[in-house]
Amino acid sequence: MRCWIGGLAVLGPGLPGWKASEAVLAGEAPWAPADCVVPPPAMLPPTERRRTSLAVRLALAAAAEAAAGEDPAALETVFASSNGDGAVVGAILEALTDPAGAISPTQFHNSVHNAAAGYWGIGVGSTCPSISVGGHDDTVAAGLLQAAAAVSARGRRVLFCAYDAPLPPPLAAVRRTTVPFAAAMVLLPEPGASARAVLDLRFRPDTTPAVAAPADALGALEAENPAARALPLLRALATRRATALRLPLLGDSVLEIELAPC
Secondary structure, three states: OEEEEEEEEEEEOOEEOHHHHHHHHOOOOOOOOOOOOOOOOOOOOHHHHHHOOHHHHHHHHHHHHHOOOOOHHHOEEEEEOOOOOHHHHHHHHHHHOOOOOOOOHHHHHHOOOOHHHHHHHHHHOOOOOEEEEOOHHHHHHHHHHHHHHHHHHHOOOEEEEEEEOOOOOOHHHOOOOOOOEEEEEEEEOOOOOOOOEEEEEEEEEOOOOOOOOOOOHHHHHOOOOHHHHHHHHHHHHHHOOOEEEEEEEOOOEEEEEEEEEO
C-alpha cells in the first residue's frame, strides 16, 4: 500500500510538538528530559472539556497538531492505544472493591476504548468513519496498517493517532507505561503541497526478532510507553532521508515500511 504523509505531531517528555522536536528527532539537537505538558482541549465546550481524562487530552492534543491546516471534520480517523484509559478503568475497578462503591457515569463512558475518537468527533463536528484499535506492544503498527488500508480503500485523507498515558497502581506493575506519549500524522491518498514523505507498507509473515531500539535517550523512551514505538518512524521522517523500517505485528508478522521524502 502506498500513501503520503502530511501533518505530523508528537507529544511526550522533552518532545513538546513536532516543530519544537524535529531537530531532536533528527539527531541534530540533544534530547533533554522535561515534563510532558498536555493542554486542555480547546475544541471542546467547557462541560465536555471537564470530563476528559489525561489519555483523551493527550490524544486530542496530538491529533489537533497533526490536523492543523486540514479540515478536521473531513478526516477519517484511526485512534490507536495499547492501554485505553487505564486510569479510568483503574478507578472503576477500585470502586467495585467497595461494597458501597458507585461508578461515576462520566468514568463509565470514558472507559470505552473509543472515548478519544468520540471526543474528537464532538470537538470538530465530524461524522466521518472512525476506528479505534489496540494491539498491546504492536499497537502503533496495527493502527498505521489500519489507517493506510483506509486511505487505499477509499481514497480519503485519514488522521492516525497513537497515544497512551501512565497507568495507576496496581495496573502499572503489570503493564509498563511510565510517561505520557502521543504521535499523530495525516495520511494522504496522493501527493500534494502538504506531503512530506511517501510511505510504502507491506504486511507479511515473519518471526525474525525485532531490531533493538537505539541505545540513546529516545531509544530508551520506547520502553516507557507503547505509543513511543512510533519513534523510529518519527525519527526517520525528521531526518528527511529514505529509510526502511520493520515493525513487529501480532507476534508472527511484520509491517515493512519504506519511506522517502517528497
